[in-house]
Amino acid sequence: MKTTIIKYGLLVLTTGSLWLTGCRKFLDESDPSNYTEENYFIKPEHARASVNAIYASLRDPMAGDFGGGPWTMTEFATGQAGTDLGQAVNSYYIKDLRNTADNGYGENYWRNYYKGITNANLSLARIPGIKMDDAEKTALLGEAHFMRAWYYFTLIQLFGNIPLVTEPVDLKSEQLRPKQANPEDVYKLIVEDLLTAEKAGLPWIDPTGRASLGAVKSLLAKVYLTMAGYPLQKGREYYDLAAKKAEEVVDSKQFKLFTSYNDLHNPAKKNIEENIFMIQYKTQVIPGSWQSLIIPYNKNISAYSAETGGIYARKEFVQSYDPADLRAKEGQFFFTEFTDQDDRRKKVALGGFFLYKLFDVTAQTTTANSDLNWSLIRYADILLVYAEAANEVGGPNAKIYEAVNAIRTRAELPALSGLSQDQLREAIWRERWYELCFENVTWFDMARLRKAFNMTTKGFDNYVGHKFPDGPVLTERELLFPIPSTELRNNPNLVPTKGY
Secondary structure, eight states: OOOOOOOOOOOOOOOOOEEEEEEEESTTTTTTTSHHHHHHTHHHHHHHHHHHHHHTTGGGGGOTTTTGGGGGGGHTTTTTTEEEEETTTHHHHTTTTOOHHHHHHHHHHHHHHHHHHHHHHHHHHGGGGSSSSSHHHHHHHHHHHHHHHHHHHHHHHSSSSOOOOOOOOOOTTTTOOBBOOOHHHHHHHHHHHHHHHTTSSSOOOOOOOOOOOHHHHHHHHHHHHHHHHHTTTHHHHHHHHHHHHHHHHHHHHHOOSSSSSSGGOOEEEEEEEEEEEEEEEEOTTOBOOOOOGOOTTTTTTOOOSOOOOOOOOOOHHHTTSOTGGGGGBTTTEEHHHHHHHHSSTTTTEEEEHHHEGOOHHIIIIIIIBBBOOOOEEEEHHHHHHHHHHHHHHOOOOOHHHHHHHHHHHHHTTTOSSSHHHHHHHHHHHHHHHSSTSSOHHHHHHHHHTTEOOOOOTSSSSESSOOOOOSBBBBGGGGGOOOHHHHHHHHOOOOOOOTOO
């Protein structure tokens, strides 16, 4: 019998369905809930539960409270975020460019995303042997390939040289303590996984929040765009691949921009319209876990008992928006005042620019139990991926302007026209910075472009040498997050990240 441990989490669907493990008579040695690989992967419901388990790791970095939250890691690394949460030392280490391999945020991503990869590998290895409907089996395997690609794509962007594990690992496996792989090989697997998922018969949209064809094609477009830039620098061929794949999403007409920015944080809009792929939450079951982190520190505006001031936008960033830009106006992407928790007729000045686009109004004012999903891929992102990639291939054209101007029109800004390729390139970048801020996108753009947004000039500096508003200067060291020290201790085959 193999000693592989089967661990599975719960994917909360919009129906609130859960898979629960039952128990039988105490000390019943034949208890079927004592699972091993051999007695677990035998029924269609086992296949479904194993794939559901893969999604669970998405939620782990999203927690947030007085200790901070791992998801804020890439936001503090942009220089555009501030914090009042003094005890969340990991936030300050990153914000002040004094990060170390002991930072718990990076360790959280590494540990949980590799757990997701482990669950994906197990599903991919064992589901083919289960007797079940072939179409459902193919779709489930497609979801597993997509999720493995998501985890690897995030990890390789964060940490650079990472291990590549593609099979279930037990205590006797040669990959129990794996070496780091060539990044080219990791990206090769990511693309192969997504191309496989693309052929798996997934629906264009899945309102339950599972991986869909729209999510697969969108992620593939983002992967190609990243491969075109740093560190692989594959250039024009991959810009072309990114443009064509994003164009498939646009031309499908399956997605659309919300008419109101309020819908970005409206639980009724989960998994539909602009929301292509999200982390699933359900109030009173598995509620959204970041709300206390985005509340101003002790301003008495919230039903939550913990008001942490954990992350907010720097004023320099918000004030860099065009004054006419709807996104920067009060109660759109940001807010500077809110009602008092004891008297909702009374307004409280917050003393900064807090993140209204992530704010669950019902949870904050009444329930303290958020029903809001976290968006991982938005249609706005894919419109801008298409615009950027297509501009790199052939310069400005009508369809590129249509894509980027859809974003600007919603922001009540004038349409772009008559720009050179270079001018349009930076205009598209600016829209990415302004539209996708605080959604765990911006730092990844900085790393692939080797560029940083200058909040004073509104232009783009080289990444290395860019100065944050409060003084720290980016160096080559900050192009990656350090492989966690816990992993280095446990696996002597790993080489520490340069500079750490």
